[in-house]
Amino acid sequence: MRTALGYALLGLLARRPSTGYDLTVRMHRPIGYFWTASHSQIYPELARLQSAGLVRHTVVDGAGPRPSKLYEITAAGHAELREWVTTVPEPESVRSATMVRTYSLWLVEPDAAVGLVERLREQHTRRLADYAEQDAGFGSPGVAGRPADFAAYATLRAGMRSEQAALEWCDWLLGELRGADGQASKD
Amino acid sequence: MRTALGYALLGLLARRPSTGYDLTVRMHRPIGYFWTASHSQIYPELARLQSAGLVRHTVVDGAGPRPSKLYEITAAGHAELREWVTTVPEPESVRSATMVRTYSLWLVEPDAAVGLVERLREQHTRRLADYAEQDAGFGSPGVAGRPADFAAYATLRAGMRSEQAALEWCDWLLGELRGADGQASKD
DNA sequence: AAGTCCATGTAAACGGTTACATGATTGT
DNA sequence: ACAATCATGTAACCGTTTACATGGACTT
Numbered sequence: 001m002r003t004a005l006g007y008a009l010l011g012l013l014a015r016r017p018s019t020g021y022d023l024t025v026r027m028h029r030p031i032g033y034f035w036t037a038s039h040s041q042i043y044p045e046l047a048r049l050q051s052a053g054l055v056r057h058t059v060v061d062g063a064g065p066r067p068s069k070l071y072e073i074t075a076a077g078h079a080e081l082r083e084w085v086t087t088v089p090e091p092e093s094v095r096s097a098t099m100v101r102t103y104s105l106w107l108v109e110p111d112a113a114v115g116l117v118e119r120l121r122e123q124h125t126r127r128l129a130d131y132a133e134q135d136a137g138f139g140s141p142g143v144a145g146r147p148a149d150f151a152a153y154a155t156l157r158a159g160m161r162s163e164q165a166a167l168e169w170c171d172w173l174l175g176e177l178r179g180a181d182g183q184a185s186k187d
Numbered sequence: 188m189r190t191a192l193g194y195a196l197l198g199l200l201a202r203r204p205s206t207g208y209d210l211t212v213r214m215h216r217p218i219g220y221f222w223t224a225s226h227s228q229i230y231p232e233l234a235r236l237q238s239a240g241l242v243r244h245t246v247v248d249g250a251g252p253r254p255s256k257l258y259e260i261t262a263a264g265h266a267e268l269r270e271w272v273t274t275v276p277e278p279e280s281v282r283s284a285t286m287v288r289t290y291s292l293w294l295v296e297p298d299a300a301v302g303l304v305e306r307l308r309e310q311h312t313r314r315l316a317d318y319a320e321q322d323a324g325f326g327s328p329g330v331a332g333r334p335a336d337f338a339a340y341a342t343l344r345a346g347m348r349s350e351q352a353a354l355e356w357c358d359w360l361l362g363e364l365r366g367a368d369g370q371a372s373k374d
Numbered sequence: 375a376a377g378t379c380c381a382t383g384t385a386a387a388c389g390g391t392t393a394c395a396t397g398a399t400t401g402t
Numbered sequence: 403a404c405a406a407t408c409a410t411g412t413a414a415c416c417g418t419t420t421a422c423a424t425g426g427a428c429t430t
Binding site: 206207208209211226227230231254255256 | 379380381382383384385
Binding site for chain 1: 191194195197198201217218219220221222223265268269271272273275276278279280281282283284285286287288289290291292293294295297299300302303306307310314329330334335337338339341342344345346348349351352353355356359360363364366
């Protein structure tokens with residue numbers, strides 16, 4: 001078993017062959033909206049995948065100055081990716097600095113707390129709008145559509161659900177805080 | 188500005204003084220359900236916080252063999268924590284290996300995909316039940332209750348919302364996959 | 375006798391981010 | 403001239419995880 005990054009790259013290459021640069025572009029916007037990586041991580045990982053026989057490359061004369069390497073997934077790569085995909089993962093530990101903030105939110109004035117949550121709400125609204133836009137572009141492919149498209153769509157759905165949940169939480173918390181604020185200013 | 192771990196520790200010490208060991212226990216179950224750390228990270232961080240004047244310790248004769256250090260937050264620590272809490276954070280980048288899996292889910296048979304999502308669903312159900320139990324123990328303190336309790340309760344609410352969202356997503360995906368499975372087996 | 379709890383630390387390895395390094399082509 | 407795009411790599415740093423290290427008191 002290797003790292004999530006390795007499987008993310010295999011997942012991209014399973015859709016179509018790419019250069020390291022192309023993979024960098026594709027992974028800068030999160031793959032499936034839930035993983036990012038930059039080129040300094042991608043190039044060494046491609047080398048590792050290759051020495052494990054999961055990808056291979058052919059040198060092509062691209063638009064760049066140096067010859068570029070077009071990577072494609074091998075049969076072994078396909079097999080290992082397929083196997084990993086259905087192994088049941090350990091429950092993921094969620095990390096959120098925002099929740100660390102929330103845990104200490106009682107230390108500040110309700111007004112300041114409201115200000116913070118309002119801005120968090122804006123962030124989630126913006127991201128949800130961004131997702132909704134891509135959703136519209138997708139045209140909601142059912143499982144009937146191209147399988148790879150449906151899989152990407154499923155991750156988009158997950159992103160939208162989680163942003164909606166975050167928005168609902170912001171609204172709930174704002175209601176609680178504003179109630180307290182109102183009471184406090186009447187005291 | 189320091190790391191989230193530093194603020195997490197300050198957030199715990201703002202509630203009550205603790206030894207490093209006690210903080211390790213408190214942070215093994217995630218603080219606010221959204222951050223964990225182990226002792227090997229906590230002891231050095233406490234030393235760093237102390238050299239920055241944000242915490243101080245008194246040596247006490249505890250139950251252990253070696254003298255233990257009881258840490259408490261300083262006025263400066265309180266001030267820095269309060270300031271950090273309301274600084275608006277950069278939008279957090281979400282990382283989820285499960286979504287990397289989902290992105291490549293089209294490579295496996297619908298049956299295998301269903302099996303995976305069913306087990307994911309179980310994990311989320313279990314975690315939600317765990318949260319619900321703690322929710323019952325909390326007795327849902329409004330903002331009227333003790334402020335520190337309300338803040339912890341707010342993070343619990345966020346955890347419950349996000350688990351509910353994950354469950355809904357699992358159910359949606361199972362519906363889609365089972366529909367396709369049924370079609371496929373009729374082909 | 376063995377295991378758990380209290381209690382504190384260090385060291386090695388690993389993954390991710392940021393910065394350093396190079397350079398040709400195309401468009402403003 | 404200047405910036406952006408294509409194109410590949412290395413190095414330094416930082417946070418997290420896992421393992422190493424020690425050892426007294428109490429319970430089974």
